[in-house]
Amino acid sequence: MKTKFLLLATLAIAFTSCSDDDSSAPPMSTSEFKIVTSSNTSGKVTFSDLSVASPMVKSFTISSIDTDGVYYDSSTDEVILASRSNNKLEVYGGLQSAITNNLTSLSTKFSSASEFSNPRETAVYGDKIVVTQDQAASNGNTNKLLVYQKTATGLNLLNVYTVNFKNWGIFLNGTTLYATADLTGDIVVFENFFSNPNGAITPTKRVTIQGLVRTHGIAFSSVDNRMVLTDVGAASSDSDGGLIIINNFSSVLASTPNMGTIATSSQIRLYGPNSTLGNPVDVSYDDVTEKVFVAERLNAGGKLLTFNLPTVNGDAAPTMSRPEPGISSVYLIRK
Numbered sequence: 001m002k003t004k005f006l007l008l009a010t011l012a013i014a015f016t017s018c019s020d021d022d023s024s025a026p027p028m029s030t031s032e033f034k035i036v037t038s039s040n041t042s043g044k045v046t047f048s049d050l051s052v053a054s055p056m057v058k059s060f061t062i063s064s065i066d067t068d069g070v071y072y073d074s075s076t077d078e079v080i081l082a083s084r085s086n087n088k089l090e091v092y093g094g095l096q097s098a099i100t101n102n103l104t105s106l107s108t109k110f111s112s113a114s115e116f117s118n119p120r121e122t123a124v125y126g127d128k129i130v131v132t133q134d135q136a137a138s139n140g141n142t143n144k145l146l147v148y149q150k151t152a153t154g155l156n157l158l159n160v161y162t163v164n165f166k167n168w169g170i171f172l173n174g175t176t177l178y179a180t181a182d183l184t185g186d187i188v189v190f191e192n193f194f195s196n197p198n199g200a201i202t203p204t205k206r207v208t209i210q211g212l213v214r215t216h217g218i219a220f221s222s223v224d225n226r227m228v229l230t231d232v233g234a235a236s237s238d239s240d241g242g243l244i245i246i247n248n249f250s251s252v253l254a255s256t257p258n259m260g261t262i263a264t265s266s267q268i269r270l271y272g273p274n275s276t277l278g279n280p281v282d283v284s285y286d287d288v289t290e291k292v293f294v295a296e297r298l299n300a301g302g303k304l305l306t307f308n309l310p311t312v313n314g315d316a317a318p319t320m321s322r323p324e325p326g327i328s329s330v331y332l333i334r335k
Contacts, residue, residue, distance in 0.1 A: 032335035035284070035293060037304055038070035038081050041326030045070060045079055045106070046304075047095060057322065061105040062092055068328045069122030069131065074335065079106065080150075081329075082119035082131050088112050089122070089131055089148055089155055112155040116146055121282075121329070123172040127151070128158070128194065130177065132167035143167045145177075145201075147194065159194075161201045169218040169230075169282065178218055179203075180229070185212035187229065189253070207253065208261045211269065212244055217283035217294070224287050225249050230280035230294065231271075238278030238299040242271035243292060245310060272315025276305065284332035285309075291319075295330040302327040 033051040043065040048055045064083035071080040072095070079092040093109035118136040122129055133144035143166055147159040165181035165188060172178075177193040180186070188203035190196070209215070209229060217230035227249040233240030245268040246252055252266050271277070279298035286293070290309040296302065304327055306320035 032074060032333060033286075033288075034072065034074070034333050035304075036070050036072045036079060036331050036333075037295060037324060037327055038067040038329045039302070039324065039326040040066045040068070040084070040297070040328040041302075045081070045092075046324065047072075047099070058099055060092075060095075060098060060103070062090075063108050064090060066328075068120055070329045070331050071122055071124050071129075072331055072333055073124075074333060078109065080122065080124070080129065082116075082122050083111075084119055086111070087114045087117045087119070089119075089129060091150070091155070110154050112148060112157065115157055115160075116144060120168050121170045123170045123177065125172045125174065125194075129155070130170060130172065130193075132170055132179075134167045134182070145170070145179075159196070159198050161196060162199065163188075163201060163203075165206075168216045171218045171220050173220050173222055178220055178227075180215035180218050181206070182216065183214060185209045185215060185231075187215060187218065205253070205256075205258045207256050207259070209244060209246075209267070210261050211264045211267070213240075216279075216281045219283050219285045220249065221285055221287045225251075226285070226287070228283050228285045228292060230277075230283050232279045232281065235279065235298075239273060239276075240271075241277030241280045241296070241299075242269060242275070243277065243280070243283070243294070243307065243310065244269055267313075268310050269313045270307065270310040270316055274315045274317040275307075276300075276303070276318065276321065280305075281327075282329040284330050286332055286334060288334065293330050293332055294318075295324075295327045297327060301325050304330060 047058045064085040066084040069082040089112040091109045092106040116133040117138040120134045121132045129148045131146045135141040145161040148155045168182040169180040177190040188206045191204040219228045227246040229244045231242040280294045281297045282295040284293045292307040294305040304322040305318040
């Protein structure tokens, strides 16, 4: 889903696995290389600074038990997420201060009104935050994309869009919004997303990813023109999930007609028992280390998994596996 890239072209970083048998060299220092996660069950968010040789995992209790779509703004030191418990967009301040002072909880700085229910993801562009509303009985089975403007003191609802597909993952690349159509193997694209008036909106393009059973997580890197998708397969299975990489994505997408199919020949596919992927609900990608970070929701109750970028089809074990009960989203920031 979400990665923030502000890179120096000559910066080279190697990520060190936390596995017991890791013998790789520690990473060089970088100004910012951090990861945050949320949970559907624990009422916590976690934070790790991956720029140091031995990253520590910090866990903080928040006011919502069930959350999704986590995002971290280092310029304001704020964690932003969609609360499924409270049906609000929530902003928590003072993360670095909490780490420095060994605190175990974060306080709500401000939140939106309750203007959606059953949220699944967020995406941020400048001062705008997009929230997905997934269809449910609580919202009249209506799928929505809501746009908020964040100010220094609050969150203002700017636009509400209805869409004709079941929502899950979204990713903003500038003003282009990529989204996954849950219960299908499709992704949709909205160009000039923020220029749409309120109401029903239609994607610029919708395509099927051949062989993908059920899309959830989505992340795009404009630096290396690479799309990363997750496949949760059957929701009840903890072993049928996978990762799909589409290199040279803009060209592949442009050559695929609306409602067309991106063939498996244009994909790199990682599936199998060694991956421990069952329900990978969210994903982030780092183009410097070429690592993929996955929120695996079902296998072993929830894990944050790290993979080397696959270059051929097959099965591969993660380079790092960290237990994280109920993990629902993962966000990576690099500056």
